[in-house]
Amino acid sequence: MSILLECSRLTKRFGKREVLKQIDLRLESGHIIGFLGPNGSGKTTMIKIMNGLLTPTEGEIRFCGGSIGAESKKYISYLPDQTYLNMNQKVKDVIGFFKDFYEDFEEARAYDMLEKLKISPDEQLKTLSKGTKEKVQLILAMSRKARLYILDEPIAGVDPAARDFILNTILTNYDPQASILLATHLIADIENILDEVVFIKDGKIVRHSSVDDIRIKEGKSVDAYFREVFKC
Amino acid sequence: MPWNLDSDRPIFMQILERIRVDIISGRYQPGDKLPSVRELAAEAAVNPNTMQRAFAELERTGLVHSKRTSGRFITEDREMIETLKVDIAKEKIQLFLDSMEQLGYDKEQILALMSQTLDGKGEQ
Numbered sequence: 001m002s003i004l005l006e007c008s009r010l011t012k013r014f015g016k017r018e019v020l021k022q023i024d025l026r027l028e029s030g031h032i033i034g035f036l037g038p039n040g041s042g043k044t045t046m047i048k049i050m051n052g053l054l055t056p057t058e059g060e061i062r063f064c065g066g067s068i069g070a071e072s073k074k075y076i077s078y079l080p081d082q083t084y085l086n087m088n089q090k091v092k093d094v095i096g097f098f099k100d101f102y103e104d105f106e107e108a109r110a111y112d113m114l115e116k117l118k119i120s121p122d123e124q125l126k127t128l129s130k131g132t133k134e135k136v137q138l139i140l141a142m143s144r145k146a147r148l149y150i151l152d153e154p155i156a157g158v159d160p161a162a163r164d165f166i167l168n169t170i171l172t173n174y175d176p177q178a179s180i181l182l183a184t185h186l187i188a189d190i191e192n193i194l195d196e197v198v199f200i201k202d203g204k205i206v207r208h209s210s211v212d213d214i215r216i217k218e219g220k221s222v223d224a225y226f227r228e229v230f231k232c
Numbered sequence: 233m234p235w236n237l238d239s240d241r242p243i244f245m246q247i248l249e250r251i252r253v254d255i256i257s258g259r260y261q262p263g264d265k266l267p268s269v270r271e272l273a274a275e276a277a278v279n280p281n282t283m284q285r286a287f288a289e290l291e292r293t294g295l296v297h298s299k300r301t302s303g304r305f306i307t308e309d310r311e312m313i314e315t316l317k318v319d320i321a322k323e324k325i326q327l328f329l330d331s332m333e334q335l336g337y338d339k340e341q342i343l344a345l346m347s348q349t350l351d352g353k354g355e356q
Binding site: 030031032164167168171172176188191192193194195211212215216219220221223224 | 234237239240241242243244245270273274276277278279280281282285
């Protein structure tokens with residue numbers, strides 16, 4: 001077990017608005033971590049900082065002891081909440097693109113998952129349904145042999161049957177030394193595959209513990225506990 | 233098929249109970265090899281660390297033991313399995329008695345109703 005990612009007193013301001021407030025967070029290897037918080041709590045901002053798309057206003061963030069940049073991107077596989085792919089490309093072209101881009105991309109793994117989800121590599125991205133596009137992007141992210149996978153809302157638009165398949169894909173495909181950070185609102189669906197959860201509220205980490213600890217201490221599911229903590 | 237797990241109780245405890253029942257019911261025979269953490273976690277659709285925790289607990293109680301490189305095996309101590317069976321039966325009976333008490337039945341009434349049902353006289 002080693003520390004993958006560490007933030008200390010991380011703060012992000014957009015103008016006068018403070019979006020992340022003095023965040024201390026430490027993610028270890030070998031875990032599937034739920035990153036949970038309501039809309040506007042700072043999840044995506046935090047994730048963007050982890051991927052070098054935003055820089056912190058104050059504080060520090062380290063990945064495997066180094067700073068965030070070209071080096072960390074080699075080892076972090078990121079599934080953004082919005083697509084950045086060229087919709088005119090075919091599925092197989094995007095796979096080629098990823099193969100060129102990332103040394104750790106495993107083409108065979110991607111094709112295998114496409115086949116299992118019955119997605120044709122010859123299809124153009126723009127002709128795919130919203131859910132199928134999401135599946136393709138998740139396949140791309142999960143086909144890398146990364147140390148940390150950061151998945152921002154990976155299952156939101158996917159039907160329940162495909163959701164089960166995707167969760168199974170996540171469970172069976174990831175290397176036990178790697179970690180997955182999964183940001184989502186659909187807690188009940190993914191609760192069983194998580195072992196840790198991080199709750200973020202108004203830009204602060206309000207809880208970081210194991211799923212079973214929450215169940216033991218609170219006597220309820222993480223989903224029910226989330227509804228209580230973030231009650232509107 | 234993912235295992236059917238309650239949402240409000242610790243996941244590792246439910247996994248533990250399920251494997252125990254599988255041992256008692258003979259689905260796993262004494263001396264049988266258990267699937268790996270990874271295999272069983274994928275089958276149950278739970279986190280491998282959670283499965284690991286359940287396995288560790290099974291090992292702690294002696295119901296399962298691990299051999300260095302070859303994996304985890306069910307105990308061959310049939311007496312231990314039999315004791316566990318009785319313990320679980322007692323737990324279930326206690327739960328049943330508690331719910332009958334809630335309905336307002338006393339000991340004699342419960343016994344009478346039980347034997348009636350067992351004899352088939354309780355059926356309409």
